[in-house]
Amino acid sequence: MVISTKYSSPHFRAIRRAEVDTVVMHYISAVNLDKDDPFNEEKIADLLTKPIPVGDGKSVKVSAHYLVSREGEVFRLVDEKHVAWHAGKSKLPDGTNIKGSCNDFSIGIEVMGGKWIKYEDAQYEAIIELIKDIKTRYEIEHLLGHEDIAPGRKTDPGEHFDWEKVRAGLENKKIVTNPLKGITIESTIENNITDGVTEEEEEEDKVEDKKAEEKPKPNVIQTLIDLILRLLRIKK
Numbered sequence: 001m002v003i004s005t006k007y008s009s010p011h012f013r014a015i016r017r018a019e020v021d022t023v024v025m026h027y028i029s030a031v032n033l034d035k036d037d038p039f040n041e042e043k044i045a046d047l048l049t050k051p052i053p054v055g056d057g058k059s060v061k062v063s064a065h066y067l068v069s070r071e072g073e074v075f076r077l078v079d080e081k082h083v084a085w086h087a088g089k090s091k092l093p094d095g096t097n098i099k100g101s102c103n104d105f106s107i108g109i110e111v112m113g114g115k116w117i118k119y120e121d122a123q124y125e126a127i128i129e130l131i132k133d134i135k136t137r138y139e140i141e142h143l144l145g146h147e148d149i150a151p152g153r154k155t156d157p158g159e160h161f162d163w164e165k166v167r168a169g170l171e172n173k174k175i176v177t178n179p180l181k182g183i184t185i186e187s188t189i190e191n192n193i194t195d196g197v198t199e200e201e202e203e204e205d206k207v208e209d210k211k212a213e214e215k216p217k218p219n220v221i222q223t224l225i226d227l228i229l230r231l232l233r234i235k236k
Ligand SMILES: [Zn+2]
Pocket: 025, 026, 027, 086, 146, 154, 156
C-alpha cells in the first residue's frame, strides 16, 4: 500500500518493552485551533510532531504511528518498531498494561475525524488496508478504540466509527473489537494533552533504555548458566 512519509515525528521511545499485539484507533482534528478548518493537514501534523505547550514553559509530546486523512491518505509518522505516545494512561479490557499504558505493545492510528462528523468511505478502505498490512508483521490480537482502553477519559474514535465495517473488511472474527461498545462515556476531554509524555518522562525512558542496552540479555546469562551446569555434570 502507498504510505506517505511527508511527516515524521521525533516523539517516540526507541525500545519496546513488549511484542506488538494491539492496534488502537483514535480520531484527531484541529477543531480546537481552527473550527472553520478542523482537518487542516499541517495543523494536525503539528499536533503529532511538535511539543504542545501546557503552560509554565512546559510542554507534552504526543504522536502516533499513522495518520489517515479525510481522503484516505496514510502518513507514517513513527516507525512501528518504536513506541509512539498515543494511548496515555490506559489498559486492555483484561487489565494488561505496561507502567499504566498500552503504548509499549500497540500501534496507534489517528484518523481525521471528530464526534460531530461521520468517517468517509475512503478512510475505512485505508484503515482496512493498513491493518491488513500491519498484520503481515505482527500477531494482532486486539483491535480497540482509545475509548476502550481509557474508558471514562477518552471518547475516540467515537460512535461514528463503524467497527463492523472494519471487522468485515479484515475478514477476521478472531480480533477483539470494541468490547465495551454500549457503555456510556461521560468524558468530554477532546484534546491529546493527557496522552502526552513530559520532558522528565522522556528523560527517564532514555536512561532506562540505555541501562537495558548495557545489560547483557537474560538469555545470554541463561545460556552461560546452562553451559556451566553441563560442564559440572561432565566432571562428575
Ligand atoms: Zn485517542
